[in-house]
Amino acid sequence: MHTALAEPGTDAEVEEVLRGEDPAIARVLAQVEDVRPAQLEAQRQIIRTLESSTPAANTVIGLTGPPGAGKSSLAGALIRHWLDAGHPDSAAGVGMVAVDPSSRRSGGALLGDRARLRFESGERVFVRSMASREQLGGLAPATRAAVTVLRAAFPRTLVETVGVGQSEVDVETVADSVVIVLQPGSGDTLQFMKAGLLEIPDVLVVHKWDLGEIAERTRSDLLALLPLLTTPGDAHWDPPVIGVSSQSGEGVSELAEALASHRDWLERSGELARRRRRARTEWILELFSRRYGTRGIESLGGSESARKLAASSPGTALDGFSDLASRAGLESAPK
Amino acid sequence: MADRPWIFRTYSGHSTAQASNRLYRSNLEKGQTGLSIAFDLPTQTGYDPDHPLAAGEVGRVGVPVSTIDDMEQLLEAIPLDRMNTSMTINATAAWLLALYLAVAERRGVDSESLRGTTQNDIFKEYLSRGTYIFPPDASLRLTTDIIEYTVDQVPNWNPINICSYHLQEVGATPVQEVAFGLANAISVLDASQVPAEKMPTVFGRISFFCNSGIRFIEETCKMRAFTRMWDRLGRERYNVEDPKLRRFRYGVQVNSLGLTESQPENNVPRIVLEALGVSLSKDARTRSLQLPAWNEALGLPRPWDQQWSLRIQQILAFETDLLEYPDIFEGSRVIEEKTREIEEAAWDEIRRIEEQGGAIAAIKSGYMKRALVESNARRLEQIESGERVVVGLNRFVESDPSPLVGGEAAGVLAVDRQAAELQLERLRAFRSKRNDDEVQTALTALRDALQNGNNVMPPSIRCAHAGVTTGEWSDALRDAFGEYRAPTGVDAPVKLRGDGPINEIRERVTAVSAQLGRRLKALVGKPGLDGHSSGAEQIAIFARDAGMEVVYQGIRLTPEEIVRSARQEGVHLIGLSILSGAHRALVPEVLRQVEVPVVVGGIIPDEDAAWLKERGVAAVYTPKDYDLYRIVGDMVEIAARAHGVG
Numbered sequence: 001m002h003t004a005l006a007e008p009g010t011d012a013e014v015e016e017v018l019r020g021e022d023p024a025i026a027r028v029l030a031q032v033e034d035v036r037p038a039q040l041e042a043q044r045q046i047i048r049t050l051e052s053s054t055p056a057a058n059t060v061i062g063l064t065g066p067p068g069a070g071k072s073s074l075a076g077a078l079i080r081h082w083l084d085a086g087h088p089d090s091a092a093g094v095g096m097v098a099v100d101p102s103s104r105r106s107g108g109a110l111l112g113d114r115a116r117l118r119f120e121s122g123e124r125v126f127v128r129s130m131a132s133r134e135q136l137g138g139l140a141p142a143t144r145a146a147v148t149v150l151r152a153a154f155p156r157t158l159v160e161t162v163g164v165g166q167s168e169v170d171v172e173t174v175a176d177s178v179v180i181v182l183q184p185g186s187g188d189t190l191q192f193m194k195a196g197l198l199e200i201p202d203v204l205v206v207h208k209w210d211l212g213e214i215a216e217r218t219r220s221d222l223l224a225l226l227p228l229l230t231t232p233g234d235a236h237w238d239p240p241v242i243g244v245s246s247q248s249g250e251g252v253s254e255l256a257e258a259l260a261s262h263r264d265w266l267e268r269s270g271e272l273a274r275r276r277r278r279a280r281t282e283w284i285l286e287l288f289s290r291r292y293g294t295r296g297i298e299s300l301g302g303s304e305s306a307r308k309l310a311a312s313s314p315g316t317a318l319d320g321f322s323d324l325a326s327r328a329g330l331e332s333a334p335k
Numbered sequence: 336m337a338d339r340p341w342i343f344r345t346y347s348g349h350s351t352a353q354a355s356n357r358l359y360r361s362n363l364e365k366g367q368t369g370l371s372i373a374f375d376l377p378t379q380t381g382y383d384p385d386h387p388l389a390a391g392e393v394g395r396v397g398v399p400v401s402t403i404d405d406m407e408q409l410l411e412a413i414p415l416d417r418m419n420t421s422m423t424i425n426a427t428a429a430w431l432l433a434l435y436l437a438v439a440e441r442r443g444v445d446s447e448s449l450r451g452t453t454q455n456d457i458f459k460e461y462l463s464r465g466t467y468i469f470p471p472d473a474s475l476r477l478t479t480d481i482i483e484y485t486v487d488q489v490p491n492w493n494p495i496n497i498c499s500y501h502l503q504e505v506g507a508t509p510v511q512e513v514a515f516g517l518a519n520a521i522s523v524l525d526a527s528q529v530p531a532e533k534m535p536t537v538f539g540r541i542s543f544f545c546n547s548g549i550r551f552i553e554e555t556c557k558m559r560a561f562t563r564m565w566d567r568l569g570r571e572r573y574n575v576e577d578p579k580l581r582r583f584r585y586g587v588q589v590n591s592l593g594l595t596e597s598q599p600e601n602n603v604p605r606i607v608l609e610a611l612g613v614s615l616s617k618d619a620r621t622r623s624l625q626l627p628a629w630n631e632a633l634g635l636p637r638p639w640d641q642q643w644s645l646r647i648q649q650i651l652a653f654e655t656d657l658l659e660y661p662d663i664f665e666g667s668r669v670i671e672e673k674t675r676e677i678e679e680a681a682w683d684e685i686r687r688i689e690e691q692g693g694a695i696a697a698i699k700s701g702y703m704k705r706a707l708v709e710s711n712a713r714r715l716e717q718i719e720s721g722e723r724v725v726v727g728l729n730r731f732v733e734s735d736p737s738p739l740v741g742g743e744a745a746g747v748l749a750v751d752r753q754a755a756e757l758q759l760e761r762l763r764a765f766r767s768k769r770n771d772d773e774v775q776t777a778l779t780a781l782r783d784a785l786q787n788g789n790n791v792m793p794p795s796i797r798c799a800h801a802g803v804t805t806g807e808w809s810d811a812l813r814d815a816f817g818e819y820r821a822p823t824g825v826d827a828p829v830k831l832r833g834d835g836p837i838n839e840i841r842e843r844v845t846a847v848s849a850q851l852g853r854r855l856k857a858l859v860g861k862p863g864l865d866g867h868s869s870g871a872e873q874i875a876i877f878a879r880d881a882g883m884e885v886v887y888q889g890i891r892l893t894p895e896e897i898v899r900s901a902r903q904e905g906v907h908l909i910g911l912s913i914l915s916g917a918h919r920a921l922v923p924e925v926l927r928q929v930e931v932p933v934v935v936g937g938i939i940p941d942e943d944a945a946w947l948k949e950r951g952v953a954a955v956y957t958p959k960d961y962d963l964y965r966i967v968g969d970m971v972e973i974a975a976r977a978h979g980v981g
Contacts, residue, residue, distance in 0.1 A: 108883050109879060
């Protein structure tokens, strides 16, 4: 354990975050999760500094799928793979944000993913559990900020969210690559895809591969379905369907390889930059509408116009948020 | 003709093999007729006493058995060919049975004369007791290995004791107890690889371990339902023709869940009535009985406390006329109706489980665990609201000072703090004198059997003779099977009542969260090896219902893991639950390294509670704090104060 703690918000603290040190990351996360408006300026500072110092290769992977598909176990297996002594980045560690739904009635939440994850004391893994709170779309309000912090600290950050149908929508706007985790025999999800209710993810995992025949059948169903739903083109990515067993470890390295080549493809095709821009825009709009509601969006000329303004605003998402607020004449508006 | 009395047992074992052996011999002298061995948690979860996770747990809730020498000492001067020995052992059952058989071999006792039971029921470990190690499929293989081995080699041994007992302890209704218990038995029988002509023998060797609660009329009907359903399963599903082999053979420990810490003397009449629930009906009478001690909710019972429970059994069997009659419920319409009601509901539930693919699937998916967590939340809510009366706890609480508790004696056994040291020394001495080559050869043979799918018993017995330790045997299996984390059930969609104290607490949580800048967040987890998680689960669920964000970390955690999680999660408060009595060893380790308040729940004597508070624990909760809303409300205020908000 280190002795002298860096002052919050200082360069020293940012250094510690970039080195992946637990206490500093925890402090910064608490800071960016704080919803009190007085915190905004400090948050803007820290996000700006972190974004500008984040290594370009660092990446965010979204993991989503229906309840019971075993997302936490899969996350555990993937992390274990990246931490394996043989892996080139094993010393650099992994970050993870696990999002669970909040109870609409009480506002409380049970964040149970940790009970499924187990790491050795020397292993560098940082896991933050978050509640989705009242947010639709499956992401906690502070998830984007938390992901920004962890992405600065680790080469890989996993974002795990529950849900199929609409909740995975947001994970697409925070992650560079999206993995959907399905359990064998999950016909519902196939129906969602066919009906166009579900965006086609970048990688599909048929989990619990050790179940044998039923798992293989689910995989062949998916393989038959995918060509009908995707349009081939130059800048085209064919989503692989991978059978994985977290229990036996089968398929885990294949999944890791698929993620690595997807990441290459993102970069080559220019898709990465597009996705990051989209993530930034969504973040701005989310901050703005949470603070100023539909009336605020209307004062920017409606949602299309707000989206354009958000996309063309300068700086980080928090800068963009302030830019939109001042355009709408709402800068000093009460909460 | 009068019925023979059941076997009288007392679940016991503590400190060291030597101390436990003394206790067993004195219990047998007092008229106990069988042994019931309680192992400590490191032995149950496959660790040697020098493993970091064993800290504070060695010799605490049972006896440590690390080697064949320990087993030999534990059974010293006890005639194995005339003893009926029940071992509460599950994940490591094959190993403890191997040690037992190896000791018998050393003494030249014929294995056909050995009688007893290995609990060997891993299902309820995933659902309730928490001493599982391996994934369900691997565990099932170990279970069936023991069955297949003993049916041939130790024919009078009960290789498995399917436990519905522990399901009631975590809140199961009578229907759930019957249905889940039988569904588990079906999975085991279906997985057993025995030739069809041997199936009746195997079926006849399956025994059960049930619970008996205070509603003793309903419990009588539950046992009658169990008996009839088992008979029908044997007849219809497994083609067992001999009615004797279809007898539902079961042992009982009566309910501990309903025993109170406040006015503990009231537990004596409770225990008596619960014993009636499993002895009144001759057709569904228990084969062996264990009664808890009246002061179990306070700490570890003394020999005198156990003697009192034994005397209750002896009065019931020898003073009363209970055993002189045929079944006294024959012809009772009321009992018949209630029995049928339980039976039908249980068949429905079994069908639902079968539709999901059987008990293993229903455990892996969390279906069973969620159902139990939900029942338990309901039960606690009923106690809190007074709908369920518990005398001396939520009604008739006034009491004169009790001469039985308080004062210097504190009414419980003080654990010998040197026992763990002694055990460690014994183990070191044992390791230094054994033949390492033999150990390695035996372990290699074990690994080969694991890999090739051969029965694990013969190489395990060889390991026992060679001087392999509990930790080494378990590590070999961990390497082969991996370790498992079972579903926690805390994601059950429990709907608690929307009225009462909860609204006030929710408002406080909202107000405190607003001042903190983010929602009040707590970590709940269980350090040490104790797997009894239902208290921690219920605190997590009630705190969630009060509006807190609760990181539930589950069981078998080192203090270091808890500290690390608390820091990464940025929680405002930590709640620890420890029922094994290891709180003095585990809690200070956490306190030393965190800045947020820590509250502790468990079986914690007053003296220890004071000790913990001196070291900085913000609050200690024990079984007499039954109102979970009050605890959660308290946690909110503790967190608020610690973080300087009003």
